Amino acid sequence: APAQAAAAGDDDKVHLLTTGTSAVFETNGQWVLVGGDQAAYQYLTSRGVTKLDAYVAVNTNPDVIAAAPDIIGAFTPGYDESRVSNPTAGADAAYRRLTDAALAANRSYGAKTVTGADSGTQFTVGDIRFTLYKSDDATPETTGGAGYMVKAESHGGSVLLTGDMQASDGIGVTESDSSLSARVGQVTWVTAPNRGLAA
Numbered sequence: 001a002p003a004q005a006a007a008a009g010d011d012d013k014v015h016l017l018t019t020g021t022s023a024v025f026e027t028n029g030q031w032v033l034v035g036g037d038q039a040a041y042q043y044l045t046s047r048g049v050t051k052l053d054a055y056v057a058v059n060t061n062p063d064v065i066a067a068a069p070d071i072i073g074a075f076t077p078g079y080d081e082s083r084v085s086n087p088t089a090g091a092d093a094a095y096r097r098l099t100d101a102a103l104a105a106n107r108s109y110g111a112k113t114v115t116g117a118d119s120g121t122q123f124t125v126g127d128i129r130f131t132l133y134k135s136d137d138a139t140p141e142t143t144g145g146a147g148y149m150v151k152a153e154s155h156g157g158s159v160l161l162t163g164d165m166q167a168s169d170g171i172g173v174t175e176s177d178s179s180l181s182a183r184v185g186q187v188t189w190v191t192a193p194n195r196g197l198a199a
Helices: 036-048 069-077 093-107 180-184
Strands: 004-007 012-017 025-026 028-036 054-056 079-083 112-115 123-124 126-134 147-156 157-161
Touching: 012 036, 025 147, 025 180, 028 036, 028 123, 036 069, 054 069, 054 147, 093 112, 112 157, 126 180
Parallel strands: 028 054, 054 079, 079 112
Antiparallel strands: 004 012, 012 025, 025 028, 123 126, 126 147, 147 157
């Protein structure tokens, strides 16, 4: 999968895949995946990655985690942070099977799995600190209700992966304490949403 790699620090890089649903972070020889589509699987393989140190499934939409079971099986992440365990009410059977298969892949080798992480949850891999943000106002039926934004910070730089979040989930230009943009704060880069309404 074509990608753009840009330095976030001395040894830190973010690889933005052109599919728009996945990003790969590289820090001091460690790898973190946010997303999980087929392009991410192919890209990690092409880079010679054999182990993921962490994996973040920002939501359980099939386009985002289409290859999640294969990725987990091949790269056995030690830490799986944000998998959402309860599909939305309108999810079809294929959607549920994909989520269940990804969770089963984690259980098969005992990975530390966190489901439905709270907004503001943080973890660090190498020199990069990751923070997950979720709208407090979003309902399970909305895009944001099943997803997270991910902010990655390293060496004074940062990137915000907005995923499926949109203006109705609190992404706007207001500075109110309740808006996600206010909680996230300043960032160096912001990726365009995977999909959603314009703010």
